[in-house]
Amino acid sequence: MTADPQPAALEVPRIDDLLCFSIYSAGLAFNQLYRPLLEEIGLTYPQFLVMVALWDRDGRTVKELGEALYLDSSTLTPLLKRLEAVGLLSRSRNPKDERQVLLRVTDKGNALRPKAAAVACAIVDTVGISAEAAKTLRSGLDGIRNKIHRQD
Amino acid sequence: MTADPQPAALEVPRIDDLLCFSIYSAGLAFNQLYRPLLEEIGLTYPQFLVMVALWDRDGRTVKELGEALYLDSSTLTPLLKRLEAVGLLSRSRNPKDERQVLLRVTDKGNALRPKAAAVACAIVDTVGISAEAAKTLRSGLDGIRNKIHRQD
DNA sequence: TGCAAACAAATTGCACACAATTAATTAAGT
DNA sequence: ACTTAATTAATTGTGTGCAATTTGTTTGCA
Numbered sequence A, B: 001m002t003a004d005p006q007p008a009a010l011e012v013p014r015i016d017d018l019l020c021f022s023i024y025s026a027g028l029a030f031n032q033l034y035r036p037l038l039e040e041i042g043l044t045y046p047q048f049l050v051m052v053a054l055w056d057r058d059g060r061t062v063k064e065l066g067e068a069l070y071l072d073s074s075t076l077t078p079l080l081k082r083l084e085a086v087g088l089l090s091r092s093r094n095p096k097d098e099r100q101v102l103l104r105v106t107d108k109g110n111a112l113r114p115k116a117a118a119v120a121c122a123i124v125d126t127v128g129i130s131a132e133a134a135k136t137l138r139s140g141l142d143g144i145r146n147k148i149h150r151q152d
Numbered sequence C: 001t002g003c004a005a006a007c008a009a010a011t012t013g014c015a016c017a018c019a020a021t022t023a024a025t026t027a028a029g030t
Numbered sequence D: 001a002c003t004t005a006a007t008t009a010a011t012t013g014t015g016t017g018c019a020a021t022t023t024g025t026t027t028g029c030a
Helices: A019-039 A045-056 A062-069 A073-085 A107-111 A113-127 A131-150 B019-039 B045-056 B062-069 B073-085 B107-111 B113-127 B131-150
Strands: A089-094 A097-105 B089-094 B097-105
Touching (some): A019 B019, A019 B131, A045 A062, A045 A107, A045 A113, A045 B019, A062 A073, A073 A089, A113 B131, B019 B045, B045 B062, B045 B097, B062 B073, B062 B097, B107 B113
Antiparallel strands (some): A089 A097, B089 B097
């Protein structure tokens, strides 16, 4: 119960003991799992996340979308231009405030929605985790993410 | 207790209900948290992970490193060349099997180790999660990652 | 009103990730 | 031995992420 007279030299943990690596490699794995399924409906994984966010709430600005996804315009602008180029959404300046760009899902974009739902469903099946376990994981991860972001 | 006569139309979940998004955004957050700290010792976040893996076991091949990090040579080769260019590691063909490239941490690379340990320590402090909670999260995430990879 | 500060997107430059392919080496089968 | 298959890195091309900067618009305040 006494303090170390000679504190152990500061050591780097092993890679498998780093929580950040578990998150990093699980993220890569999800990307790899989604990729072939999303390819069939013409989306990348980040594009899928953008569409999911817009299906939930249409007509957002780039800034609002970025706040939902934790991405900024330098990432979103080119991605959104690609989605516009394939006709899944429209980008137009807000007449009320020309600084903003409003994002609207097109009919073609909405037509993709059930197919995206099927992909999400297939992912859940493959990962094979219970709803409770997923919720527990999510709340732990969201807590970490929020703590990091609150500290700038 | 009867099956839905008209099953609900397949719907896309909200973005915040997707486990994959919690993992995705937590991964981005860690990257953003590490970036300024690692910048001071001249590393990116993936480069840090590579060095951590090599500090644990030196003299690995590119393939072995890739198996540890779940990355392939098309990602690792340019990254390793950058680390070699700044003198943190050496890349040399294995004389016993010229197909392989052996990775060895240089003295300069080993000199970085305590500084990297300090960064890892600072991250743990900022995230402020207990060792138990971190272990629980890790095992859940590693389980998902391993399940995905076992299914190709 | 006029003008600096604030704000929203877009642009630029760099570093991952990854599929697909290529190049070089080794292993294996006849 | 010789040819083919398998293995390991490297290369190519596309799409993110992000810091730093730029462009265009709006707000605030003297």
